Amino acid sequence: MPPLDEFARIRAWTQDRQPKETFELAGVSLGIGDDAAVVNGAPGMQWLLAVDTMVERVHFLEETMGDADVGYKALAANVSDIAAMGGVPKHALVSVSAPPAWNAERIGRLYDGLYACADKYGIAVIGGDTTSAPAHLVVSVTVIGTVESGRAIARSGAKPGQFVFLTGPTGLSAAGLHGMLAKSDAESDGRSKSNPKLNPVPSRLAQAHRRPSPSVKAGRLLLESGWGASLNDVSDGLASEAWELAEASGALLVLRESALPVSGELASYASEQGKRPLDWVLYGGEDYVLLGTADPRHEEALKARFREEGLPLFVVGEVEEGTPGVVLETPSGARKPLAKGGYNHFPEG
Amino acid sequence: MPPLDEFARIRAWTQDRQPKETFELAGVSLGIGDDAAVVNGAPGMQWLLAVDTMVERVHFLEETMGDADVGYKALAANVSDIAAMGGVPKHALVSVSAPPAWNAERIGRLYDGLYACADKYGIAVIGGDTTSAPAHLVVSVTVIGTVESGRAIARSGAKPGQFVFLTGPTGLSAAGLHGMLAKSDAESDGRSKSNPKLNPVPSRLAQAHRRPSPSVKAGRLLLESGWGASLNDVSDGLASEAWELAEASGALLVLRESALPVSGELASYASEQGKRPLDWVLYGGEDYVLLGTADPRHEEALKARFREEGLPLFVVGEVEEGTPGVVLETPSGARKPLAKGGYNHFPEG
Numbered sequence: 001m002p003p004l005d006e007f008a009r010i011r012a013w014t015q016d017r018q019p020k021e022t023f024e025l026a027g028v029s030l031g032i033g034d035d036a037a038v039v040n041g042a043p044g045m046q047w048l049l050a051v052d053t054m055v056e057r058v059h060f061l062e063e064t065m066g067d068a069d070v071g072y073k074a075l076a077a078n079v080s081d082i083a084a085m086g087g088v089p090k091h092a093l094v095s096v097s098a099p100p101a102w103n104a105e106r107i108g109r110l111y112d113g114l115y116a117c118a119d120k121y122g123i124a125v126i127g128g129d130t131t132s133a134p135a136h137l138v139v140s141v142t143v144i145g146t147v148e149s150g151r152a153i154a155r156s157g158a159k160p161g162q163f164v165f166l167t168g169p170t171g172l173s174a175a176g177l178h179g180m181l182a183k184s185d186a187e188s189d190g191r192s193k194s195n196p197k198l199n200p201v202p203s204r205l206a207q208a209h210r211r212p213s214p215s216v217k218a219g220r221l222l223l224e225s226g227w228g229a230s231l232n233d234v235s236d237g238l239a240s241e242a243w244e245l246a247e248a249s250g251a252l253l254v255l256r257e258s259a260l261p262v263s264g265e266l267a268s269y270a271s272e273q274g275k276r277p278l279d280w281v282l283y284g285g286e287d288y289v290l291l292g293t294a295d296p297r298h299e300e301a302l303k304a305r306f307r308e309e310g311l312p313l314f315v316v317g318e319v320e321e322g323t324p325g326v327v328l329e330t331p332s333g334a335r336k337p338l339a340k341g342g343y344n345h346f347p348e349g
Numbered sequence: 350m351p352p353l354d355e356f357a358r359i360r361a362w363t364q365d366r367q368p369k370e371t372f373e374l375a376g377v378s379l380g381i382g383d384d385a386a387v388v389n390g391a392p393g394m395q396w397l398l399a400v401d402t403m404v405e406r407v408h409f410l411e412e413t414m415g416d417a418d419v420g421y422k423a424l425a426a427n428v429s430d431i432a433a434m435g436g437v438p439k440h441a442l443v444s445v446s447a448p449p450a451w452n453a454e455r456i457g458r459l460y461d462g463l464y465a466c467a468d469k470y471g472i473a474v475i476g477g478d479t480t481s482a483p484a485h486l487v488v489s490v491t492v493i494g495t496v497e498s499g500r501a502i503a504r505s506g507a508k509p510g511q512f513v514f515l516t517g518p519t520g521l522s523a524a525g526l527h528g529m530l531a532k533s534d535a536e537s538d539g540r541s542k543s544n545p546k547l548n549p550v551p552s553r554l555a556q557a558h559r560r561p562s563p564s565v566k567a568g569r570l571l572l573e574s575g576w577g578a579s580l581n582d583v584s585d586g587l588a589s590e591a592w593e594l595a596e597a598s599g600a601l602l603v604l605r606e607s608a609l610p611v612s613g614e615l616a617s618y619a620s621e622q623g624k625r626p627l628d629w630v631l632y633g634g635e636d637y638v639l640l641g642t643a644d645p646r647h648e649e650a651l652k653a654r655f656r657e658e659g660l661p662l663f664v665v666g667e668v669e670e671g672t673p674g675v676v677l678e679t680p681s682g683a684r685k686p687l688a689k690g691g692y693n694h695f696p697e698g
Binding site: 029030034035036037038039040041042043044045046047048049050051052053055056057058059080081082084085087091093094095097126127128129131132133134135136138140142143144145147149150152154155156231232233248 | 378379383384385386387388389390391392393394395396397398399400401402404405406407408429430431433434436440442443444446475476477478480481482483484485487489491492493494496498499501503504505580581582597
């Protein structure tokens with residue numbers, strides 16, 4: 001009888017990784033191990049479901065992401081989608097297809113990172129599929145969350161007169177990636193495939209890229225207060241996400257350049273590199289902060305609530321009537337249309 | 350402003366593909382298009398969740414599967430996991446990562462097949478992520494189903510004295526694949542990469558491989574009657590799945606060789622090829638029929654219910670006390686231990 005390596009390994013990667021309480025709180029009646037997981041329904045609640053995929057050499061390189069970071073970020077990106085609806089993330093199902101270069105040890109580290117993120121956000125990992133692949137790693141995660149019935153904050157709720165906010169600065173992840181790739185090019189002759197050296201860059205920028213922090217608390221605050229009118233997470237870059245809000249809502253978003261938050265680390269790094277921070281701020285993706293709109297009569301109260309919780313909130317513009325789109329108002333007061341930008345997976349034909 | 354090809358294409362592949370009623374029946378409040386889908390809870394029900402992944406060159410070749418078949422089967426394999434718990438499949442989230450060889454037209458065909466399966470089983474496709482990939486296609490599908498609270502049929506319910514059943518013959522998919530690969534080898538000089546010719550093999554065998562029919566009705570009948578004691582779907586081969594049932598239940602499964610169903614098409618094809626049908630029956634995977642156990646006092650009633658519904662049911666063995674495992678009883682009455690077999694994704698180190 002051949003050893004059942006596959007099942008044994010999947011068990012090693014996933015069994016008894018989380019405390020019983022996580023499963024109880026998430027209403028899990030049966031986790032990984034049968035054909036399907038069993039989860040209790042929740043009266044008065046709706047389920048939120050989202051899927052997100054990370055592909056090696058498209059979304060990450062081994063020169064820029066540790067094995068554990070890949071698992072962490074694959075889950076975090078999904079958690080961000082639940083945050084962007086104002087929901088509470090509860091469960092995750094994970095699919096990993098791994099080429100030979102990803103041996104059992106590396107897949108184990110990927111799961112370590114994924115569980116680190118799951119534990120941080122109280123998420124029960126309830127399903128998984130791990131298969132081989134010929135050439136590159138793909139991690140696909142489905143996250144399930146809950147939200148009070150009828151209260152999910154959609155993209156389409158922006159209305160003229162509302163203000164536009166961000167729950168954190170943008171551009172850090174892209175600048176972090178830029179730093180790692182620049183370093184990596186410089187060292188590319190001595191690069192080791194099996195044990196990559198991760199390149200040192202300003203740690204907050206690298207951390208933003210490798211282990212993003214989705215704004216779950218901010219999303220909950222916006223929903224519970226009833227003050228969040230529209231909401232989107234900044235996965236494809238601020239400009240691209242603002243366009244999505246504008247088009248879904250049928251409104252014009254005005255972003256004020258002088259109000260856009262630029263972190264100190266990003267400003268210094270940009271200056272060092274002779275780059276404009278604004279490009280990263282507008283077009284860098286994968287920051288996973290929230291972009292949204294709210295009624296100005298709640299502005300002061302909302303700022304106070306965020307302050308109480310120790311959460312950042314930046315008012316960065318206004319919603320106006322007009323052809324749906326996004327304009328940037330420069331410090332001089334001039335307005336210029338903002339290109340959608342963002343990463344396009346299918347640019348040709 | 351660059352054209353947003355990616356979003357436009359994903360919309361083309363997924364928007365307005367299903368009637369409103371499918372979404373209403375599945376309790377979908379918001380489908381594809383925002384950060385997450387929103388689904389209503391269901392009192393008295395539990396949710397079943399499963400994920401399954403198909404990787405090009407591991408799970409399929411373009412010589413053996415049409416583009417639409419890939420989408421159909423990716424969903425069908427997941428539907429089978431819900432069937433194997435006795436549940437009703439309701440929602441699906443799809444992740445596709447596609448290399449350059451899979452252009453928009455081919456991905457469109459993949460989605461056509463996926464929606465054909467979704468429509469057949471009344472499943473609402475509520476989420477998706479489509480990205481590029483460097484080398485090979487990966488489709489990962491998460492399916493969500495419902496089941497009456499506390500009633501899901503697990504693998505662990507097999508008890509000594511019960512009979513073992515199958516809801517259909519096994520081995521057809523593997524024989525179909527064998528036929529297609531044999532043909533493909535013979536023609537490999539003239540093979541076209543971009544427009545593969547699918548090879549003609551006995552149509553029921555090819556169909557079993559390309560468009561499997563998960564046993565949703567049979568699973569529901571087993572749950573609703575209360576007579577299904579344990580249940581598993583035959584995705585990795587009959588021997589492997591019988592081992593899973595035996596180990597999860599802590600019991601010995603005895604399969605009677607003479608009782609194992611062999612379809613006429615499989616028997617003829619095996620004879621033509623000078624092969625033993627039993628090898629395919631026991632070790633061929635991806636049949637997606639159900640293997641389960643039930644109490645003998647329900648045997649006649651269960652057979653009658655299946656007959657009424659026009660569904661096949663084959664009694665193929667018994668559960669006995671003993672070291673957990675699987676034995677095959679030959680027509681002469683001799684018993685031999687059955688190797689687990691099945692496909693192992695990580696056979697080495």
